Amino acid sequence: MDSDGAGAQTWQQGGPEGGGPAVAESASPAGVPYAPREAILEVRDLVKHYPLTQGVVIRRQVGAVKAVDGISFELGRGETLGIVGESGCGKSTVAKLVTNLEAPTAGSILYKGEDVTRLSGRALKAVRRNIQMVFQDPYTSLNPRMTVGDIVGEPFDIHPEVAPKGERRRKVQELLDVVGLNPEYVNRYPHQFSGGQRQRIGIARGLALRPEVIVADEPVSALDVSVQAQVVNLMERLQDEFDLSYVFIAHDLSVVRHISDRVGVMYLGKLVEIGTESEIYEHPTHPYTQALLSAVPVPDPDAEAERTRIVLEGEVPSPANPPSGCHFRTRCWKAQEKCAREEPPLTVPERFAHAEGSAHHPSACHYAEERDPIGPE
Amino acid sequence: MTQTQAQSPPPSSSGPSPLLQVRDLHVEFHTRDGVADAVNGVSFGVEAGETLAVLGESGSGKSVTAQAVMGILDIPPGRITGGEILFEGRDLLKTPAEERRRIRGARMAMIFQDALSSLNPVLSVGYQLGEMFRVHRGTSRKESRIKAVELMERVRIPAARARANDYPHQFSGGMRQRIMIAMALALEPQLIIADEPTTALDVTVQAQVMGLLADLQREYRMGLILITHDLGVVADVADRIAVMYAGRIVETAPVGELYRAPAHPYTKGLLDSIPRLDQKGQQLNAIKGLPPSLLRIPSGCSFHPRCPVARAVCRADEPPLYEVGTGRASACHFWKELLDGQ
Ligand SMILES: Nc1ncnc2c1ncn2[C@@H]1O[C@H](COP(=O)(O)OP(=O)(O)OP(=O)(O)O)[C@@H](O)[C@H]1O
Ligand SMILES: Nc1ncnc2c1ncn2[C@@H]1O[C@H](COP(=O)(O)OP(=O)(O)O)[C@@H](O)[C@H]1O
Ligand code: SF4
Ligand code: SF4
Ligand SMILES: [Mg+2]
Ligand SMILES: [Mg+2]
Numbered sequence: 001m002d003s004d005g006a007g008a009q010t011w012q013q014g015g016p017e018g019g020g021p022a023v024a025e026s027a028s029p030a031g032v033p034y035a036p037r038e039a040i041l042e043v044r045d046l047v048k049h050y051p052l053t054q055g056v057v058i059r060r061q062v063g064a065v066k067a068v069d070g071i072s073f074e075l076g077r078g079e080t081l082g083i084v085g086e087s088g089c090g091k092s093t094v095a096k097l098v099t100n101l102e103a104p105t106a107g108s109i110l111y112k113g114e115d116v117t118r119l120s121g122r123a124l125k126a127v128r129r130n131i132q133m134v135f136q137d138p139y140t141s142l143n144p145r146m147t148v149g150d151i152v153g154e155p156f157d158i159h160p161e162v163a164p165k166g167e168r169r170r171k172v173q174e175l176l177d178v179v180g181l182n183p184e185y186v187n188r189y190p191h192q193f194s195g196g197q198r199q200r201i202g203i204a205r206g207l208a209l210r211p212e213v214i215v216a217d218e219p220v221s222a223l224d225v226s227v228q229a230q231v232v233n234l235m236e237r238l239q240d241e242f243d244l245s246y247v248f249i250a251h252d253l254s255v256v257r258h259i260s261d262r263v264g265v266m267y268l269g270k271l272v273e274i275g276t277e278s279e280i281y282e283h284p285t286h287p288y289t290q291a292l293l294s295a296v297p298v299p300d301p302d303a304e305a306e307r308t309r310i311v312l313e314g315e316v317p318s319p320a321n322p323p324s325g326c327h328f329r330t331r332c333w334k335a336q337e338k339c340a341r342e343e344p345p346l347t348v349p350e351r352f353a354h355a356e357g358s359a360h361h362p363s364a365c366h367y368a369e370e371r372d373p374i375g376p377e
Numbered sequence: 378m379t380q381t382q383a384q385s386p387p388p389s390s391s392g393p394s395p396l397l398q399v400r401d402l403h404v405e406f407h408t409r410d411g412v413a414d415a416v417n418g419v420s421f422g423v424e425a426g427e428t429l430a431v432l433g434e435s436g437s438g439k440s441v442t443a444q445a446v447m448g449i450l451d452i453p454p455g456r457i458t459g460g461e462i463l464f465e466g467r468d469l470l471k472t473p474a475e476e477r478r479r480i481r482g483a484r485m486a487m488i489f490q491d492a493l494s495s496l497n498p499v500l501s502v503g504y505q506l507g508e509m510f511r512v513h514r515g516t517s518r519k520e521s522r523i524k525a526v527e528l529m530e531r532v533r534i535p536a537a538r539a540r541a542n543d544y545p546h547q548f549s550g551g552m553r554q555r556i557m558i559a560m561a562l563a564l565e566p567q568l569i570i571a572d573e574p575t576t577a578l579d580v581t582v583q584a585q586v587m588g589l590l591a592d593l594q595r596e597y598r599m600g601l602i603l604i605t606h607d608l609g610v611v612a613d614v615a616d617r618i619a620v621m622y623a624g625r626i627v628e629t630a631p632v633g634e635l636y637r638a639p640a641h642p643y644t645k646g647l648l649d650s651i652p653r654l655d656q657k658g659q660q661l662n663a664i665k666g667l668p669p670s671l672l673r674i675p676s677g678c679s680f681h682p683r684c685p686v687a688r689a690v691c692r693a694d695e696p697p698l699y700e701v702g703t704g705r706a707s708a709c710h711f712w713k714e715l716l717d718g719q
Contacts, residue, residue, distance in 0.1 A: 086579040194667050224434040225606060226683075229650035229663035236660070251579065254609075258652035258661070277657060295584040296654045297609035301633045303655060304613045311588060312581045314535075315549050374655045 037076030040245050041098070041131075041213055046071045046107035048093050052320055065320045067093040069269035070107070072346070075213065080239065080246040082260030082277075084253055084292070086316055089266045091249045092136075095217040098247060099133040100124070111213075129159055132211040134202050136218035141202060142190040148201055149186035152176065155208040162209055175204040178241075179234060196227035200234065207238065215247040220255060232259060253296050257281050265289045268327040269319055271346055275361030282375075283358035285349060285368035288328045294373035310373065326366070334367050342366070394466060395422035396600045397446065397485075397568055402460035404441050404624075406671075407453060413671040415441045417624040419460075420698070425567065426598040428591075430611040430632070432647075433621030434668055439604045442621075443570045446602075447487050448477045465567065483513050486561035488590075490573040492553035496545040502556050503529070503541025509563040528559040532589060551582035558590060568600040575610065587614060608651060612636060617704070620644050623669050623679040626698065630705040638719045640707035642684050645715070678709070686711060 049064035068090045075081050083091055096102040109116045116127050135141040153172045156163040163171040173183035179200040220228045250256050264274040273286040284290050294310040312331045326344050329335040349368035352359040359370045404416035416438045423429045433439050444450040462469040489495045507521030529537035532555040561569055575583040591614050594601045619629045628641040639645040649662040666683040675682055681691040698706045
């Protein structure tokens with residue numbers, strides 16, 4: 001344990017001790033009160049290591065790619081949690097773990113208080129039904145030889161109780177209607193649709209089983225600018241209509257800000273900062289978040305002229321061999337000797353622990369400071 | 378009302394003719410399903426030391442325009458069916474192939490989105506950079522290698538001397554893109570065309586690469602055509618913007634004016650539909666519908682099926698590129714109402 005952690009609050013309050021679901025708590029940004037919500041999903045110390053092997057005849061493990069290396073977060077009911085970070089930081093791996101497409105190396109995923117990683121058989125199937133994934137690439141994630149009706153209705157094969165045989169066609173047509181596609185398209189094939197329409201097909205399929213949680217991995221990244229807004233608006237409408245909770249993964253920080261209530265920032269398999277949308281975007285305290293935000297250009301030359309950019313040196317190190325202490329230290333302009341020695345925990349930094357306001361949120365940095373990297377100097 | 382029709386952009390007010398002047402360029406592709414009209418009468422100019430951003434969504438004809446200028450279009454299936462490409466005063470479309478090859482690399486160079494597929498995977502990076510000097514300048518092997526390492530240092534590759542022996546796949550995406558920039562700069566060309574140079578990169582690396590490109594452009598006083606679909610990238614680095622839709626330029630303007638007061642409904646639609654990092658917006662104003670198929674471009678104004686202010690005339694008459702201000706043009710019949718309303 002980090003000695004500096006003493007006195008600083010950890011950001012996970014509540015917990016399973018009481019048996020009941022925990023409450024995701026966060027400071028209210030000025031103006032927009034952030035209401036804590038009942039957590040529908042709690043991820044604790046999640047780890048996924050992929051073995052690195054060597055040798056052709058006798059394969060032996062020589063190390064591990066630490067794709068996800070100890071991540072905890074909570075998702076409130078009806079809430080959108082955005083997850084951002086650079087390519088390779090582990091976002092998709094988190095998505096696959098949370099949706100049960102891969103088994104974690106360690107850690108737990110609590111759905112309504114129950115650890116999904118320990119379930120099997122019918123209990124697991126029931127949980128899986130409630131946590132669905134929408135994938136990034138509308139071009140490759142749909143089977144080209146299946147009709148739209150078969151694709152959207154496929155989840156009913158595994159869960160026939162949701163739609164008995166005779167009702168499937170009608171259910172599928174309803175779903176197409178819900179996502180703004182013509183229900184008469186049921187017999188068409190994916191190549192007959194545009195990228196935006198294919199993404200709608202993917203969303204309709206994700207909705208088929210009436211899940212409570214949708215994990216969307218880069219759902220709009222492959223879309224044209226003019227079509228991206230249509231899909232973002234659709235996802236927001238569906239969230240209200242069906243009371244969905246989203247984990248929304250994207251590398252586009254502007255889209256994430258638009259859609260998210262809370263945002264987590266990942267670097268090399270770890271969350272380095274988490275908070276409400278305005279805490280992260282207007283009052284970030286972690287140097288990586290600050291650099292990431294400052295690198296995003298804003299479509300407004302006047303605003304651009306006022307900004308100063310933090311340009312990071314170098315690139316993300318390999319997740320097979322992350323730096324000691326703080327993973328970000330090889331690119332951090334504030335790094336001190338302590339950063340190589342001690343890993344900063346994801347807690348509210350001590351200096352902000354007793355402060356009111358937006359800096360009071362978890363940030364894994366020994367020298368956390370407030371800075372607004374978007375607005376003018 | 379003075380609506381001068383500016384089919385080709387107004388000549389620059391003073392000084393010599395622009396470095397590059399494209400006039401009324403037409404390119405089509407013969408496909409199994411019919412003829413795709415990829416570029417339909419594109420005109421623009423670039424001056425020395427100027428950055429022109431070409432902004433447009435996927436399929437709007439940006440890359441094809443760039444390939445036509447570079448002389449690297451796939452012919453067939455592509456075909457240039459009309460227009461002029463004047464570079465330093467001469468029409469490249471009338472220039473013999475041998476001569477164009479010499480111009481390419483030496484006087485104009487291109488940076489592609491996907492550096493990995495544009496570099497040779499079996500030759501070291503140092504060898505490929507040196508080759509530029511050996512082939513175009515007849516420089517000796519040893520001298521070329523020294524120049525290659527110098528170039529790698531210019532684009533800030535750490536430990537350049539040692540890394541010159543490495544192969545492209547041994548570099549990260551950002552470093553490969555910097556090597557592409559080094560390759561383009563090698564012979565100090567007058568014009569560089571960068572086609573989505575940072576689209577495949579993460580934002581932090583994008584900022585490094587764009588910063589480098591802007592520094593070098595200033596230093597060498599090159600003309601730069603920056604092709605992108607990202608309205609943010611453009612705001613920071615471009616002097617002027619040309620917005621493309623369905624193979625046409627629908628608006629051109631100095632960068633500040635285009636963002637402050639767009640003179641075309643498509644440009645306005647794009648600006649309204651993207652979420653902004655510095656604003657927690659309300660609902661996004663999406664543009665309805667989809668970009669058209671180039672096999673069946675709508676009649677009249679090609680944007681009319683999606684345009685929120687379209688009227689009957691828009692379906693019938695194709696709007697010319699009206700001059701709407703100093704150095705500004707818009708291909709909308711109702712540009713004036715749009716500008717007055719803002
Ligand atoms: N070699 C080719 N054969 C057939 N059609 C082509 C070829 N190259 C381009 N096209 C077509 O020309 C049109 C314009 O292509 P272009 O690549 O210039 O668009 P773009 O705006 O740069 O798109 P993107 O952002 O996706 O690269 C597209 O419809 C494309 O399919
Ligand atoms: N099946 C796998 N085997 C080995 N390494 C993997 C595998 N899946 C992902 N990784 C590695 O894990 C890290 C995180 O990957 P991923 O979660 O896909 O990143 P992101 O989605 O953020 O781009 C990367 O270094 C990636 O190469
Ligand atoms: S802990 Fe040290 S290296 Fe890590 S972000 Fe903070 S200052 Fe930088
Ligand atoms: S010409 Fe008509 S359809 Fe085209 S952009 Fe202008 S108003 Fe819209
Ligand atoms: Mg991914
Ligand atoms: Mg292109």
